[in-house]
Amino acid sequence: xxxxxxxxxxxxxxxxxxxxxxxxxxxxxxxxxxxxxxxxxxxxxxxxxxxxxxxxxxxxxxxxxxxxxxxxxxxxxxxxxxxxxxxxxxxxxxxxxxxxxxxxxxxxxxxxxxxxxxxxxxxxxxxxxxxxxxxxxxxxxxxxxxxxxxxxxxxxxxxxxxxxxxxxxxxxxxxxxxxxxxxxxxxxxxxxxxxxxxxxxxxxxxxxxxxxxxxxxxxxxxxxxxxxxxxxxxxxxxxxxxxxxxxxxxxxxxxxxxxxxxxxxxxxxxxxxxxxxxxxxxxxxxxxxxxxxxxxxxxxxxxxxxxxxxxxxxxxxxxxxxxxxxxxxxxxxxxxxxxxxxxxxxxxxxxxxxxxxxxxxxxxxxxxxxxxxxxxxxxxxxxxxxxxxxx
Amino acid sequence: xxxxxxxxxxxxxxxxxxxxxxxxxxxxxxxxxxxxxxxxxxxxxxxxxxxxxxxxxxxxxxxxxxxxxxxxxxxxxxxxxxxxxxxxxxxxxxxxxxxxxxxxxxxxxxxxxxxxxxxxxxxxxxxxxxxxxxxxxxxxxxxxxxxxxxxxxxxxxxxxxxxxxxxxxxxxxxxxxxxxxxxxxxxxxxxxxxxxxxxxxxxxxxxxxxxxxxxxxxxxxxxxxxxxxxxxxxxxxxx
Amino acid sequence: xxxxxxxxxxxxxxxxxxxxxxxxxxxxxxxxxxxxxxxxxxxxxxxxxxxxxxxxxxxxxxxxxxxxxxxxxxxxxxxxxxxxxxxxxxxxxxxxxxxxxxxxxxxxxxxxxxxxxxxxxxxxxxxxxxxxxxxxxxxxxxxxxxxxxxxxxxxxxxxxxxxxxxxxxxxxxxxxxxxxxxxxxxxxxxxxxxxxxxxxxxxxxxxxxxxxxxxxxxxxxxxxxxxxxxxxxxxxxxxxxxxxxxxxxxxxxxxxxxxxxxxxxxxxxxxxxxxxxxxxxxxxxxxxxxxxxxxxxxxxxxxxxxxxxxx
Numbered sequence: 003x004x005x006x007x008x009x010x011x012x013x014x015x016x017x018x019x020x021x022x023x024x025x026x027x028x029x030x031x032x033x034x035x036x037x038x039x040x041x042x043x044x045x046x047x048x049x050x051x052x053x054x055x056x057x058x059x060x061x062x063x064x065x066x067x068x069x070x071x072x073x074x075x076x077x078x079x080x081x082x083x084x085x086x087x088x089x090x091x092x093x094x095x096x097x098x099x100x101x102x103x104x105x106x107x108x109x110x111x112x113x114x115x116x117x118x119x120x121x122x123x124x125x126x127x128x129x130x131x132x133x134x135x136x137x138x139x140x141x142x143x144x145x146x147x148x149x150x151x152x153x154x155x156x157x158x159x160x161x162x163x164x165x166x167x168x169x170x171x172x173x174x175x176x177x178x179x180x181x182x183x184x185x186x187x188x189x190x191x192x193x194x195x196x197x198x199x200x201x202x203x204x205x206x207x208x209x210x211x212x213x214x215x216x217x218x219x220x221x222x223x224x225x226x227x228x229x230x231x232x233x234x235x236x237x238x239x240x241x242x243x244x245x246x247x248x249x250x251x252x253x254x255x256x257x258x259x260x261x262x263x264x265x266x267x268x269x270x271x272x273x274x275x276x277x278x279x280x281x282x283x284x285x286x287x288x289x290x291x292x293x294x295x296x297x298x299x300x301x302x303x304x305x306x307x308x309x310x311x312x313x314x315x316x317x318x319x320x321x322x323x324x325x326x327x328x329x330x331x332x333x334x335x336x337x338x339x340x341x342x343x344x345x346x347x348x349x350x351x352x353x354x355x356x357x358x359x360x361x362x363x364x365x366x367x368x369x370x371x372x373x374x375x376x377x378x379x380x381x382x383x384x385x386x387x388x389x390x391x392x393x
Numbered sequence: 394x395x396x397x398x399x400x401x402x403x404x405x406x407x408x409x410x411x412x413x414x415x416x417x418x419x420x421x422x423x424x425x426x427x428x429x430x431x432x433x434x435x436x437x438x439x440x441x442x443x444x445x446x447x448x449x450x451x452x453x454x455x456x457x458x459x460x461x462x463x464x465x466x467x468x469x470x471x472x473x474x475x476x477x478x479x480x481x482x483x484x485x486x487x488x489x490x491x492x493x494x495x496x497x498x499x500x501x502x503x504x505x506x507x508x509x510x511x512x513x514x515x516x517x518x519x520x521x522x523x524x525x526x527x528x529x530x531x532x533x534x535x536x537x538x539x540x541x542x543x544x545x546x547x548x549x550x551x552x553x554x555x556x557x558x559x560x561x562x563x564x565x566x567x568x569x570x571x572x573x574x575x576x577x578x579x580x581x582x583x584x585x586x587x588x589x590x591x592x593x594x595x596x597x598x599x600x601x602x603x604x605x606x607x608x609x610x611x612x613x614x615x616x617x618x619x620x621x622x623x624x625x626x627x628x629x630x631x632x
Numbered sequence: 633x634x635x636x637x638x639x640x641x642x643x644x645x646x647x648x649x650x651x652x653x654x655x656x657x658x659x660x661x662x663x664x665x666x667x668x669x670x671x672x673x674x675x676x677x678x679x680x681x682x683x684x685x686x687x688x689x690x691x692x693x694x695x696x697x698x699x700x701x702x703x704x705x706x707x708x709x710x711x712x713x714x715x716x717x718x719x720x721x722x723x724x725x726x727x728x729x730x731x732x733x734x735x736x737x738x739x740x741x742x743x744x745x746x747x748x749x750x751x752x753x754x755x756x757x758x759x760x761x762x763x764x765x766x767x768x769x770x771x772x773x774x775x776x777x778x779x780x781x782x783x784x785x786x787x788x789x790x791x792x793x794x795x796x797x798x799x800x801x802x803x804x805x806x807x808x809x810x811x812x813x814x815x816x817x818x819x820x821x822x823x824x825x826x827x828x829x830x831x832x833x834x835x836x837x838x839x840x841x842x843x844x845x846x847x848x849x850x851x852x853x854x855x856x857x858x859x860x861x862x863x864x865x866x867x868x869x870x871x872x873x874x875x876x877x878x879x880x881x882x883x884x885x886x887x888x889x890x891x892x893x894x895x896x897x898x899x900x901x902x903x904x905x906x907x908x909x910x911x912x913x914x915x916x917x918x919x920x921x922x923x924x925x926x927x928x929x930x931x932x933x934x935x936x937x938x939x940x941x942x943x
Contacts, residue, residue, distance in 0.1 A: 025720060025723040025724060025727065025729075026716065026719050026720050026723055028715075028716065028719075052723070052726065052727055053723055054719035054720070054722055054723045056715060056716070056719050056760065057760065058712065058715075058756055058760075059752060059753070059755065059756030059759070060752060060753075060756070062708070062709065062712070062752075062753070063709060063711075063712035063715070063752075063753050063756055063757075066705060066706070066709035066712030066713050066715075066716060066753065067712050067713070067715050067716035067719065068716060069703075069705045069709075069713055069716060070680060070703070070705075070712070070713035070714060070715060070716020070717035070718075070719075070720065071716035071717065071719055071720030071723075072716075072720070073703050073713075073716070073717060073720075074678065074716075074717050074720035074721050074724065075720065075724060075729075075730070076719070076720030076721075076723055076724055078716070078720070092706055093705060093706060093709065096705050096706055097705075100705070195729070202678045202701035202702075202703055202717060203701060203730075204675055204676045204677065204678065204700060204701055204735055206701075207698065207699055207700050207701045207702070208701055208702075209691050209696035209698050209701075209702050209703075210701075210702065210703040210704070211691075211703050211704035211705055212691035212692070212693040212694075212696065212704070213687065213688050213691050213692055213693060213704075214693045215692065215693070218693055218694075
């Protein structure tokens, strides 16, 4: 067992980066990501972590620096939020296609305009199809564990992909929680030093990032798609091993009180913990409501989801991003498409809530379930509803 | 490109590397980014082994020895070490020898200082030249003018010019590691100061600018069997 | 040094790190610059290239012209990718994960990838002091996309987005002085070079790479396709750019300016213009205006040399 401490989510991320013995950190400050880089700079400047800290002039360069450092075989880390993420998004796509196993923590925050520093998932949804493995953390412990798990998975020779760990801005990043720090010995056992395959090395020259004509582009993209899909067994294996070492077992979709549940709430990220309260309250009143928490966003765990949703009579999906003029929130769209070809598919009611940290209290989840049940009774309503709009 | 050539594996300071069989050790070591001091080596001419700086420690079949890396051809399984206490001692001595040979050379003194050698205990020779012989090898092997020879005068080696053969091409100026061969040029003439050779400059018949010493052009015409008026026009005007 | 090119040329390494088979246009001086750069740096280099002509012509999958490690990520970030490679090597060597040795890191970009879209990444990398060399091969427009103007396009030049029109006669702004911008970062080495002066170019590349800390070299690369000039005149055009004073060759070592190929008497700029289609429309007045500015700029450079001369 490791040491138990009180620590905010940001520092948990920094601790994990230190324990992973990262070689290069490149980052640009943006609220609410700043605490991570501040702590990492302290580690480097105090000699607690032997790494190059590259204080870049933009997020675009942060990701570019990581591309360069990962290409020479250095374990690389960056983190950002919101506007920073969409500024760097060009290179986010490049690094996945170049199969560079960088790890990035995104402290999720709304996108401008109007400018808002608060939390929702609109930033990361803008790069949904970037080709990275994407994970949503639920609390500080989750963040700490998943920075380590991400390096283990991304650097696996069967995977070789970059990994994103999402954590909600402020509600995870700035909240002090009790968590367990793994001892270095355990970490080292779980996460061996990075042994890159192909690197930029003058003794064995390679060309990376070549131009490809239409004759080969499709094949390159097919290979990339297969690579992301094929990472699933490695992720599951890493979770299993991590669980055996730490006692904390993770799953692509976590189920909470789903036994005999007719209605399933579906959440992603930090609101899952509040939703658990709401489910408890509803269960106390005898309502058959359960909860699915999506942890792994890419590769999307279709099989696990279909199995979990099999018996439900209705899904109430809470999204934290808007697809303007589109079919609803990104999570709900994903779930609908996952179910569409199934012989038995429950109706999906979608609420978009918690934009820019607008509170979602347990009673809000209960209200959503109530509303959803009402909607279904009346026959299907609109595709989605932006919840809690003040009028 | 390495294709078609036999490749041998060896080690430099513990790093496994591959190179073409038969290659000289010094350029291979430099290629892999290991820094070894050297003054008398240039890849275009044959090695001299005269400056003594590029010494390394070699282990082959369990036998250890030191050797000049510019004259050693690599072979399979060789283990090279570029920096040990012994190597440092040998290099220190080599710097001292060079400092004594070229006591007037500022350039050399600066290099030696950077290598941590300030002075020499040997008898000083009043010159700027380190007697590495690179200019002589170059003039013979590349230029073909054979304007330089290395002789022994009173038991001492010297680079002796034959001013009549020198075409003032300046290749020796370019290659000299301590910049002791200087060239002065005007529109009218070019002088290689150290060899005491002055040649008139040829003027381009098209633009009127001078572009090369006339004797150099004669030499090229003769060697390349070019027509008499072929080099009357400068490269800029030839187009 | 340039006068020694008859026999000294034979001393240039025969090994090609930028090899044959690339797809560049006939007479491209930019690939020539890359060849010289490859020879000057030798094997022990890692190159980060920006998007552009040189990236496209050298790496058509599954072929490559590079016999040294080379990476291309995007258009505007060559300096940042190079920063990353340098930082990565530094950390890995310090931590004993790879053999400590000297590996040069080179960032390569065109004028668009340097003066325009890559300026921020370049400025950041220069300011942070990475030990790397940045070389801009400047062909004075976005040639890869079809000759659109950039901030490096000279005043008056006709491009597809600054055409010589009836009202506006070509590029309406003066060429951005990138070498001066690099020098303003107070980095240890800045230079201008041109493949028409190969020894000068190679010496500068070697020097820039060897000096610890960031170095910047701005290379003028004649582009027959974009400049509308005969491909066999590329070398001469480079020389004329220097001899007219339009593109002076100099270096700035620790803030000290030095002209490396001095031109005691500048040729008239017209000698340079009349060989290029992009300047065909220039009137006498416009040429006079350019001539005055070139003289002024050259004098200013000379003054900088005097002002920063060693006491």
